[in-house]
Amino acid sequence: xxxxxxxxxxxxxxxxxxxxxxxRENLPKYVPPEGEWDPNLPYGGKVYLARxxxxxxxxxxxxxxxxxxxxxxxxxxxYYYFENLHFHVTHGYAYLGYPQAQHQVGQRYLYGAGVDKxxxxxxxxxxxxxxxGHPHASYNLAVGHLNGLHTLDxxxxxxxxxxxxxxxxxxxxxxxxxxxxxxxxE
Numbered sequence: 437x438x439x440x441x442x443x444x445x446x447x448x449x450x451x452x453x454x455x456x457x458x459x460r461e462n463l464p465k466y467v468p469p470e471g472e473w474d475p476n477l478p479y480g481g482k483v484y485l486a487r488x489x490x491x492x493x494x495x496x497x498x499x500x501x502x503x504x505x506x507x508x509x510x511x512x513x514x515y516y517y518f519e520n521l522h523f524h525v526t527h528g529y530a531y532l533g534y535p536q537a538q539h540q541v542g543q544r545y546l547y548g549a550g551v552d553k554x555x556x557x558x559x560x561x562x563x564x565x566x567x568x569g570h571p572h573a574s575y576n577l578a579v580g581h582l583n584g585l586h587t588l589d590x591x592x593x594x595x596x597x598x599x600x601x602x603x604x605x606x607x608x609x610x611x612x613x614x615x616x617x618x619x620x621x622e
Contacts, residue, residue, distance in 0.1 A: 519550030571603035
């Protein structure tokens with residue numbers, strides 16, 4: 437019973453295929469116009485690839501011009517004011533909480549590179565980075581305390597310098613052996 441049903445479906449499919457083939461044979465054939473057929477060409481004649489693109493509207497051209505002008509201005513700014521640009525990018529990362537960026541912002545404020553010199557803000561940023569365990573920031577904050585730029589709790593400077601020395605800051609080893617050994621870190 438199944439084979440009879442399958443045979444009937446196969447016959448219908450074959451009949452439909454023959455009917456479609458006859459319909460295709462009855463369609464008019466394309467005959468190229470005079471002068472367009474050349475048997476020496478790969479496809480025998482003209483090949484129509486694409487239509488001509490419509491021009492962009494005026495607002496698109498204006499927007500492209502504004503974007504190009506903005507990019508050129510940004511390149512000019514990057515070239516002539518790199519220190520300022522670098523400071524602002526680093527400052528953004530420092531606000532996000534990256535200790536290396538916080539230390540860099542502190543260094544910039546301490547030495548006035550790309551920004552006005554401000555020791556108070558430098559110590560503030562060193563403090564934020566030192567709270568996250570940055571060894572160089574810990575050392576800079578402790579040295580700032582020893583130089584009178586910032587005040588720390590009693591014993592905090594020694595703790596910060598010890599942390600920096602344990603993380604491999606060479607200057608911290610020297611301060612520990614020369615200054616803290618004589619009681620200068622309190």
